Amino acid sequence: MTFHRPEPIPTPYLLFLGDVASKADTKTAAGLLEWRAAWCSAQCRLPGCVVDLGLPDMTPAQAARAGLRTLVIGVAPDGGRIPEHWLPSLHEALRAGLNVAAGLHDRLHHVPTLVEAARGHGARLFDVRGVPDGLKLPVGRGVPRSGRRLLTVGTDCAIGKKFTALHLERAMRARGMATDFRATGQTGILISGAGIAIDAVPADFVAGAVEWMSPAAAPEHWDVIEGQGSLFHPAYAGVSLGLLHGAQPDAIVVCTDTRRSRIDGFESFRAPTIEDCIALNLQLGAMTNAAIRCVGISVNTAGMSADERRAALQGVRERFDVPVFDPAVEGCDAVVDLLR
Amino acid sequence: MTFHRPEPIPTPYLLFLGDVASKADTKTAAGLLEWRAAWCSAQCRLPGCVVDLGLPDMTPAQAARAGLRTLVIGVAPDGGRIPEHWLPSLHEALRAGLNVAAGLHDRLHHVPTLVEAARGHGARLFDVRGVPDGLKLPVGRGVPRSGRRLLTVGTDCAIGKKFTALHLERAMRARGMATDFRATGQTGILISGAGIAIDAVPADFVAGAVEWMSPAAAPEHWDVIEGQGSLFHPAYAGVSLGLLHGAQPDAIVVCTDTRRSRIDGFESFRAPTIEDCIALNLQLGAMTNAAIRCVGISVNTAGMSADERRAALQGVRERFDVPVFDPAVEGCDAVVDLLR
Numbered sequence: 211m212t213f214h215r216p217e218p219i220p221t222p223y224l225l226f227l228g229d230v231a232s233k234a235d236t237k238t239a240a241g242l243l244e245w246r247a248a249w250c251s252a253q254c255r256l257p258g259c260v261v262d263l264g265l266p267d268m269t270p271a272q273a274a275r276a277g278l279r280t281l282v283i284g285v286a287p288d289g290g291r292i293p294e295h296w297l298p299s300l301h302e303a304l305r306a307g308l309n310v311a312a313g314l315h316d317r318l319h320h321v322p323t324l325v326e327a328a329r330g331h332g333a334r335l336f337d338v339r340g341v342p343d344g345l346k347l348p349v350g351r352g353v354p355r356s357g358r359r360l361l362t363v364g365t366d367c368a369i370g371k372k373f374t375a376l377h378l379e380r381a382m383r384a385r386g387m388a389t390d391f392r393a394t395g396q397t398g399i400l401i402s403g404a405g406i407a408i409d410a411v412p413a414d415f416v417a418g419a420v421e422w423m424s425p426a427a428a429p430e431h432w433d434v435i436e437g438q439g440s441l442f443h444p445a446y447a448g449v450s451l452g453l454l455h456g457a458q459p460d461a462i463v464v465c466t467d468t469r470r471s472r473i474d475g476f477e478s479f480r481a482p483t484i485e486d487c488i489a490l491n492l493q494l495g496a497m498t499n500a501a502i503r504c505v506g507i508s509v510n511t512a513g514m515s516a517d518e519r520r521a522a523l524q525g526v527r528e529r530f531d532v533p534v535f536d537p538a539v540e541g542c543d544a545v546v547d548l549l550r
Numbered sequence: 551m552t553f554h555r556p557e558p559i560p561t562p563y564l565l566f567l568g569d570v571a572s573k574a575d576t577k578t579a580a581g582l583l584e585w586r587a588a589w590c591s592a593q594c595r596l597p598g599c600v601v602d603l604g605l606p607d608m609t610p611a612q613a614a615r616a617g618l619r620t621l622v623i624g625v626a627p628d629g630g631r632i633p634e635h636w637l638p639s640l641h642e643a644l645r646a647g648l649n650v651a652a653g654l655h656d657r658l659h660h661v662p663t664l665v666e667a668a669r670g671h672g673a674r675l676f677d678v679r680g681v682p683d684g685l686k687l688p689v690g691r692g693v694p695r696s697g698r699r700l701l702t703v704g705t706d707c708a709i710g711k712k713f714t715a716l717h718l719e720r721a722m723r724a725r726g727m728a729t730d731f732r733a734t735g736q737t738g739i740l741i742s743g744a745g746i747a748i749d750a751v752p753a754d755f756v757a758g759a760v761e762w763m764s765p766a767a768a769p770e771h772w773d774v775i776e777g778q779g780s781l782f783h784p785a786y787a788g789v790s791l792g793l794l795h796g797a798q799p800d801a802i803v804v805c806t807d808t809r810r811s812r813i814d815g816f817e818s819f820r821a822p823t824i825e826d827c828i829a830l831n832l833q834l835g836a837m838t839n840a841a842i843r844c845v846g847i848s849v850n851t852a853g854m855s856a857d858e859r860r861a862a863l864q865g866v867r868e869r870f871d872v873p874v875f876d877p878a879v880e881g882c883d884a885v886v887d888l889l890r
Binding site for chain 1: 631655686692748782784787788789790815818819835838
């Protein structure tokens with residue numbers, strides 16, 4: 211069983227934010243900056259962009275002159291399309307000799323003018339989403355496999371599932387546990403250098419793709435699998451369910467943000483309670499692993515004052531008898547203790 | 551809003567069954583034969599094939615001499631791959647001037663030797679699965695839209711969801727109701743000449759694809775949407791959930807076969823009870839349509855004796871107060887009465 215490991219993308223990066231209107235849509239850039247800060251040298255923003263990562267602002271041409279190597283599209287708008295009005299910036303980058311990398315549903319390689327410009331200027335295009343050429347994914351089997359698995363699940367998208375999984379991997383390794391982070395989205399793939407963006411896999415193969423990327427392992431080995439979407443999301447619940455069934459997790463950690471009462475960008479949909487989120491994941495996950503249990507609740511408290519943070523965590527702790535933590539603040543030791 | 555209507559495929563057809571080992575895998579051929587019998591002139595079987603559709607057996611060369619126009623791959627093995635050992639038959643067809651049509655995940659157009667052979671012999675390849683070139687699917691929105699929708703759901707795959715939906719469309723039209731069958735799988739597309747095989751859509755777009763193929767309509771108009779998979783299927787539950795959320799059905803009809811105690815081909819998984827199947831579809835479907843209700847149970851009694859049939863239907867009728875019927879025998883009038 212070989213694992214997909216894409217070609218390394220030349221660093222340092224210019225993080226392209228476009229004219230993004232919501233911080234939740236910049237999770238690729240934010241994730242790279244947090245976990246691979248050394249690779250991220252500047253940001254490129256268009257008029258109307260509401261997000262500032264605190265990096266120097268550069269145009270693609272300036273970035274090329276400063277020695278940066280690749281413009282990485284750090285934004286994931288709904289549906290993963292490349293807006294037409296971003297194309298001039300991407301062309302400017304290619305003309306200046308920067309490579310362009312993206313993890314959108316729309317492939318850079320499917321935009322003929324970009325392919326031509328890259329060829330003309332000796333630059334390269336990297337698409338990290340989608341099934342790698344030539345890989346024949348299996349369909350799911352649902353058969354138990356050795357090794358242990360933890361899946362991060364969420365009350366919504368863009369709420370901390372990847373972030374929590376990366377922290378868990380780090381904490382588990384620090385405690386000497388054999389652990390692998392399994393990326394299921396473009397940012398996780400950019401950070402870890404491996405994985406499959408399962409939301410771009412043909413729907414029939416989602417569970418199979420997860421089985422494939424988290425193969426049988428030593429009995430004590432843990433895969434920490436990055437969750438996607440939410441079972442309560444009107445657009446993406448099917449992705450989350452295929453992932454849950456393919457992951458066959460022994461353990462889930464629920465990721466939430468107590469400030470978010472509505473599904474982000476789908477305001478007519480109420481965000482589920484943590485109780486409902488745990489219950490539905492256990493109910494549906496039991497189909498492929500009857501031993502599934504919830505081992506923690508990861509609360510995203512970014513931007514809260516100390517008082518708000520304390521109140522948010524306390525409010526959740528009173529309702530549950532599993533560890534309640536913000537991995538960025540408390541770390542993940544309480545969960546790791548439970549897993550050992 | 552335009553609807554995808556593929557190019558017509560020249561008839562009559564030679565139905566290719568390969569060396570299929572299970573009748574459940576021949577649903578494409580069986581569906582075409584039942585709903586478009588006039589197009590189906592012969593079958594082509596390889597050694598080991600256990601299914602006989604009752605059509606004359608012909609080799610591709612014989613079929614071409616008899617005036618047939620297209621070899622249709624009538625088999626849908628798990629995962630929709632084209633087995634290597636089928637290729638000689640497909641090449642024989644192309645050499646003889648037959649077109650070749652398929653609705654598998656593996657595209658005919660992705661097999662270079664087939665593309666070359668088709669070009670060399672003036673024949674054509676038709677791939678009916680997959681997102682049509684150039685179509686940009688939206689992601690789901692979950693927002694209510696006008697018109698009414700019925701979705702057939704199942705306790706398993708290949709159990710009668712398409713068959714029931716086609717019968718319902720026919721019965722509703724016969725009663726003067728404005729009704730459209732919405733195909734979501736390759737066989738339904740081959741029969742109806744339109745639709746999208748949603749199991750081949752990138753996972754993020756499943757709900758959106760269903761919203762797109764079943765757009766807002768007149769308030770009294772019914773879309774009868776073909777279900778896929780089962781929420782209880784270890785490989786495909788995610789597809790079924792995305793379809794359920796995108797369809798936003800007002801009504802579901804549960805399709806089952808009382809003889810099937812295990813998920814077909816996944817014998818370690820028990821088939822759900824009809825009660826559990828209804829309950830889970832209503833529970834999860836309520837997220838995008840709180841008014842969802844079950845309006846009937848379609849029992850596949852094909853191959854049963856009259857006594858067995860009576861017992862099977864009676865056993866189910868005792869447990870539910872909605873119409874229980876085999877559309878091939880009773881027709882769908884009881885459900886249509888309920889919908890009017």
